[in-house]
Amino acid sequence: MTLPVLLIGGLDSSGGAGLARDLLAVQGGGQTARLAVTAVTAQTDHRVLAVEPVAPALLATQIEAALETGISAVKIGALFNASLIRVVASFLPDVPVVLDPVLCSSSGHALLDPEGVQALIALLLPRTTILTPNLPELAALAAALGMAPVAGREAVVDALLSRGCRSVLLKGGHDLPSSVSEDILYETGSSPLAFRSPRFSFELRGTGCQLASALAAELANGKDLPEAIRAARYGIEERFRNA
Template sequence: MTGKTPIALSIAGSDSGGGAGIQADLKAFSANGVYGASVITAITAQNTQAVSAVHEVPADVVAAQIETVLADLPVNAIKLGMLFSPRIIDAVAAQLADFQGPIVVDPVMIAKSGDALLQEAAINAMREKILPLATVLTPNLPEAATLLGSAEAQTPEAMAEQAKALMALGPRAVLMKGGHSSGDTCTDVLIGQGAGPLTLSAPRVHTRNTHGTGCTYSAAIAAELAKGVDLSGAVTAAHSYLQAAIRPADQLYIGAGHGPVHHFHGYWT
């Protein structure tokens, strides 16, 4: 990367509240020393309490955004977030078929408020067309269970088994995120080709301000990959960054619901 600016591209939905989606991704890219570009797949009317409306960007416009960015910017890594519909998934898969860099897939399905961000009809399309593109898939426990049609994993050992089952669907690696588990410790498990097995644990931070944690984590991984870091190193660095962003989240007073993590904790409080 000597003499070059590392670039990461986020293909995801817009969060008007600024805590998740494209907005969180660009913040995480920047905080981790990477230039961020964006392709918007959907516009959400969203705050810390709810998603009140979703407008799907036409698939041809999504495709045009991807084509235009990749035609000019030497993108080093791509992060996929909210893809929303089968039409969007088809467009993204077609445009990324020849992309040679790492792709981080965060299979966004449900907002922190509980609102759906992926149509039911799009789940099979996600399995068949997006998972095989993934350098690393980063599901939380409910997302992994939905993709597999199984119950949620309850232990790190079960998480590792589900990671292996998800790899059979095409991803080269899977990071199972344990934030939805119970207990005072959150454990993540990375399994994959050329990475892991790796277990990362951290004390649970008791805060309501966890909006956008999944987006932030996967974006930080993409940022590290864009800088040329190997996958295990990228996940480890991103895990540390996320934990450091969660700990001071209560210093932010944003909205009346689930507030965001502090993406720029290293720069201002």
């Protein structure tokens, strides 16, 4: 077993997303984890009732404690504000980093303010191995970059890659209804690579954070990006299929 995966994100009291799901995904990939909590939330499956970010000093101490044992990969989820982003950026070790840009909840509650989005772009993208936005998150990042609403997806991805992240996995769960779910990997200098699977007919929460966490576990296992994505998607699909 390799060194633990560091999971940075919020606590969802409903258990449907956030660190609770991240931990399950990492364990499903055969890895252990260390946790750094960015905020405590009160949620149901349908709405966010309250959010309380932790103090930056507390987040810093959590990450310092995790790093004492060594870390094999990092998955970053909800960050909530620019102060917490600055803490995370100052402590990131030289390991694979999966950044899931959690900008709002599934119910539409904002989870990162505009200053935080700019800090994410400036401070975390240059340290990111793979960014995993869904389509609404890609649109929000495009707006933060000052791009027109009509800008194509690949133009936005190119802009994100130019900010320093090494790759982007564009998740297709919010795409137009179809029988197939398609995620697309973009890497500088390579052709886009599509990953397809049958779309589930029922609604699920926490799918994006689980995929990103499973991907971090597979990168910790030593897989290259395409292989890690295939393994992570397969593991998550099996878990949902058997739920």
